[in-house]
Amino acid sequence: MSFRREAHVARGGPDGGDGGNGGSLFITADQNLGSLVNLTGHRHWKAESGRPGEGKLKTGKSGQDTHIYVPPGTIIRDKNLGFVLKELLHQGDSLLIAQGGKGGRGNKHFATSTDRAPRQFEEGTPGEVREVLLELKLIADVGLIGKPNAGKSTLLSRLSRATPEIADYPFTTKYPNLGAVRVGYDHDFVVADIPGLIEGAHAGVGLGHEFLRHVQRTRVFIHLVEPSPMDGTDPIENYRQIREEMRLYDPSLVDRPELVVVTKSELPDAEACRDLLNEELDKPVRLISAVTGDGLAELIKEVSRLLREMDQVDEFH
Ligand SMILES: Nc1nc2c(ncn2[C@@H]2O[C@H](COP(=O)(O)OP(=O)(O)OP(=O)(O)O)[C@@H](O)[C@H]2O)c(=O)[nH]1
Numbered sequence: 344m345s346f347r348r349e350a351h352v353a354r355g356g357p358d359g360g361d362g363g364n365g366g367s368l369f370i371t372a373d374q375n376l377g378s379l380v381n382l383t384g385h386r387h388w389k390a391e392s393g394r395p396g397e398g399k400l401k402t403g404k405s406g407q408d409t410h411i412y413v414p415p416g417t418i419i420r421d422k423n424l425g426f427v428l429k430e431l432l433h434q435g436d437s438l439l440i441a442q443g444g445k446g447g448r449g450n451k452h453f454a455t456s457t458d459r460a461p462r463q464f465e466e467g468t469p470g471e472v473r474e475v476l477l478e479l480k481l482i483a484d485v486g487l488i489g490k491p492n493a494g495k496s497t498l499l500s501r502l503s504r505a506t507p508e509i510a511d512y513p514f515t516t517k518y519p520n521l522g523a524v525r526v527g528y529d530h531d532f533v534v535a536d537i538p539g540l541i542e543g544a545h546a547g548v549g550l551g552h553e554f555l556r557h558v559q560r561t562r563v564f565i566h567l568v569e570p571s572p573m574d575g576t577d578p579i580e581n582y583r584q585i586r587e588e589m590r591l592y593d594p595s596l597v598d599r600p601e602l603v604v605v606t607k608s609e610l611p612d613a614e615a616c617r618d619l620l621n622e623e624l625d626k627p628v629r630l631i632s633a634v635t636g637d638g639l640a641e642l643i644k645e646v647s648r649l650l651r652e653m654d655q656v657d658e659f660h
């Protein structure tokens with residue numbers, strides 16, 4: 344995606360004051376946004392021009408600055424130079440992309456002892472123009488991963504106030520969704536619902552790259568396994584496949600803490616699936632239902648405990 348931006352500056356008006364400065368253009372992080380989707384289709388931005396100078400030596404009004412809002416985690420690159428200008432990591436982080444031009448000087452500056460009312464004035468300078476590329480790597484405490492249709496979006500909608508699209512077909516989620524999960528009075532964590540991953544995702548199959556880059560900045564994974572997939576695939580095989588795709592994409596991903604969860608616990612095969620996975624992986628596997636609420640309170644507690652533990656380790660280092 345590229346953004347061009349121009350800000351022209353008004354010139355000083357005849358018999359008037361100076362022209363106003365042109366507005367500048369900023370890109371600013373807003374944590375209420377979960378994706379760059381709101382920018383698609385809009386490629387050129389222009390901040391407001393300064394107004395011409397007015398009579399009685401009045402300086403023209405400066406143009407308003409324009410902010411383009413993006414989610415925290417957005418990387419801004421200069422399109423022509425190729426390097427990263429800034430990563431907007433936190434709420435309110437901002438980068439000046441293009442400075443507005445300076446207003447021109449009005450007639451008064453050209454007055455002399457012989458010419459008290461000159462018609463002469465100066466043009467304002469044009470604003471900067473810059474093309475940038477935006478890339479988003481979401482920052483979240485927890486990433487929900489799994490095959491398409493595993494119930495990731497349903498779980499996010501149940502745990503937070505996010506309202507992702509949910510449907511009984513694969514690839515319902517095309518862009519990650521974020522939601523904050525409240526734990527007690529003063530603590531919350533952010534969960535990202537990542538679009539479903541399939542075999543070959545590490546090589547770009549099914550927009551795999553597009554989806555996998557979002558898991559890079561999550562601290563903990565909840566790996567959701569559907570007990571009886573509609574496509575007849577084996578749940579344990581599905582689990583392994585997702586792990587393998589992550590490993591091939593970035594080997595460090597499989598070392599990150601992962602909670603394995605069998606979803607849709609009210610379905611007949613769910614318990615058996617949990618037991619089998621338990622045995623295969625030799626680690627605890629949880630059973631939940633985002634529909635009945637079964638196991639959700641325990642899951643939240645466990646995630647919260649894990650995150651706190653990691654905070655302590657981070658402080659220690
Ligand atoms: N019975 C039951 N159905 C569920 C549960 N959770 C999700 N579903 C159903 O499973 C289907 C898929 O749910 P989604 O939440 O859209 O799945 P997803 O993992 O986000 O799917 P993608 O976005 O396509 O990757 C929907 O029909 C949900 O209603 C559950 O706990 N129990």
Ligand SMILES: [Mg+2]
Pocket residue numbers: 495496497507508509515516536538539
């Ligand atoms: Mg989904």
